[in-house]
Amino acid sequence: MTSKSSTEVVPEVSAVPRHIAIIMDGNGRWATKRFMPRVAGHVKGVEAVRGVVEACAARGVEYVTFFAFSSENWRRPADEVSTLMRLFVTALEREVSKMHANGIRLKIVGDLSRFDEKLQKLIAEAERKTEHNSRLTVTVCANYGGRWDIMQAINRMVADNPGGTDFSEAQLAPYLSLAYAPEPDLFIRTGGEERISNFLLWQLAYSELYFTDTYWPDFDQEALSLAISSYQQRERRFGRTSQQVVEQMAVAKC
Numbered sequence: 001m002t003s004k005s006s007t008e009v010v011p012e013v014s015a016v017p018r019h020i021a022i023i024m025d026g027n028g029r030w031a032t033k034r035f036m037p038r039v040a041g042h043v044k045g046v047e048a049v050r051g052v053v054e055a056c057a058a059r060g061v062e063y064v065t066f067f068a069f070s071s072e073n074w075r076r077p078a079d080e081v082s083t084l085m086r087l088f089v090t091a092l093e094r095e096v097s098k099m100h101a102n103g104i105r106l107k108i109v110g111d112l113s114r115f116d117e118k119l120q121k122l123i124a125e126a127e128r129k130t131e132h133n134s135r136l137t138v139t140v141c142a143n144y145g146g147r148w149d150i151m152q153a154i155n156r157m158v159a160d161n162p163g164g165t166d167f168s169e170a171q172l173a174p175y176l177s178l179a180y181a182p183e184p185d186l187f188i189r190t191g192g193e194e195r196i197s198n199f200l201l202w203q204l205a206y207s208e209l210y211f212t213d214t215y216w217p218d219f220d221q222e223a224l225s226l227a228i229s230s231y232q233q234r235e236r237r238f239g240r241t242s243q244q245v246v247e248q249m250a251v252a253k254c
């Protein structure tokens with residue numbers, strides 16, 4: 001089923017974000033600051049993912065989505081790219097059983113065709129193993145780009161509707177790679193940069209944005225709590241006036 005679009009209906013807003021999307025940035029700088037190779041930051045970054053996944057499960061977050069490798073990250077030095085791929089393989093080998101035992105569903109989205117066969121096989125197995133779990137859905141975006149996502153969706157939609165014109169948002173939505181999840185309520189970027197870097201361009205239409213200087217390897221449960229507290233102070237209007245939001249909340253409380 002495709003989730004409702006924030007531009008078509010006003011979504012229900014709850015105190016705990018249903019979906020948190022995270023750009024995990026600052027691994028390299030975390031390591032460089034400690035006179036360590038950048039790779040050490042990526043290794044530490046995997047541990048931070050584990051902590052955030054546990055915290056999300058404990059707090060009742062339903063979906064958490066991590067940006068692990070962008071379409072543009074292939075531009076990095078070859079040895080950094082191959083280390084990142086190796087880390088991805090190791091993380092899948094080590095973590096999937098534990099995730100499964102904890103009721104976590106794992107999804108990997110992005111253009112997976114560029115990954116080697118072993119990694120593609122591990123990804124398919126991990127998704128298959130955890131597909132019926134429902135406590136928390138963890139999505140890892142790998143070789144993902146927001147523009148890639150929109151283009152692959154358009155291409156598949158057009159292929160399914162030859163000769164079609166004047167398509168609607170609702171027609172496109174099921175083809176987007178996160179169609180199984182509601183749009184993110186909260187977007188977090190660590191590492192101090194305040195940009196989207198070609199992450200979920202379509203899905204972030206009405207997400208609350210939170211930026212922190214904390215480098216990803218240092219992003220712990222307390223840091224997540226701060227982000228959620230900030231989110232809880234926002235008034236989400238989805239295009240309406242503040243007065244309408246207040247009135248609707250009063251009605252909901254009756």
Ligand code: IPE
Pocket residue numbers: 024025026027028029030068069070073084191
């Ligand atoms: C994020 O950390 C991880 C990936 C992009 C794979 P970076 O590696 O971008 O770390 P900085 O931004 O160089 O510190």
Ligand code: IPE
Pocket residue numbers: 023024025026067068069070073193195197
């Ligand atoms: C964004 O971080 C991508 C991931 C975290 C996977 P980058 O470090 O690649 O982003 P830019 O280059 O600073 O925009």
Ligand code: MG
Pocket residue numbers: 025026027191
């Ligand atoms: Mg970076």
